[in-house]
Amino acid sequence: xxxxxxxxxxxxxxxxxxxxxxxxxxxxxxNGFTIVxxxxxxxxxxxxxxxxxxxxxxxxxxxxxxxxxxxxxVVMILEKENAIxxxxxxxxxxxxKEAEEGTIRKKFGISIDKNSVHGSDSPENAKIEIxxxxxx
Numbered sequence: 001x002x003x004x005x006x007x008x009x010x011x012x013x014x015x016x017x018x019x020x021x022x023x024x025x026x027x028x029x030x031n032g033f034t035i036v037x038x039x040x041x042x043x044x045x046x047x048x049x050x051x052x053x054x055x056x057x058x059x060x061x062x063x064x065x066x067x068x069x070x071x072x073x074v075v076m077i078l079e080k081e082n083a084i085x086x087x088x089x090x091x092x093x094x095x096x097k098e099a100e101e102g103t104i105r106k107k108f109g110i111s112i113d114k115n116s117v118h119g120s121d122s123p124e125n126a127k128i129e130i131x132x133x134x135x136x
Contacts, residue, residue, distance in 0.1 A: 005083040007120045008129035013071035014114035021074045024104060024117065028078055031090055037134055038076040045069040051132055067113060075133040084126055087119040
């Protein structure tokens with residue numbers, strides 16, 4: 001069953017640094033997403049630690065937090081039918097080398113760490129992540 005959903009998308013520091021934010025936003029729009037809200041920000045490492053708390057037991061946690069706070073990011077609320085799954089498919093595999101042709105990570109990702117974009121992985125996390133950046 002399809003329904004209109006909202007998901008969080010982050011254009012990560014590696015993509016912002018390479019001025020890819022407009023190109024990535026265009027890909028979302030071409031693929032039927034509405035960008036409901038967006039802002040370019042830089043977060044502190046402590047904020048990244050709160051955002052990625054779900055990963056705190058994983059070995060890559062510290063590097064992930066350092067990376068997300070290493071430069072400006074663009075955070076967006078995306079909306080469309082089945083937005084969470086559609087965004088995950090459009091982003092592609094976490095590892096750009098394994099991502100399918102035409103996906104954002106295949107086009108722009110540098111490595112498994114610097115893979116250009118983040119997207120919520122479930123309706124529950126989408127709500128948490130949207131609230132994190134866009135406190136209503």
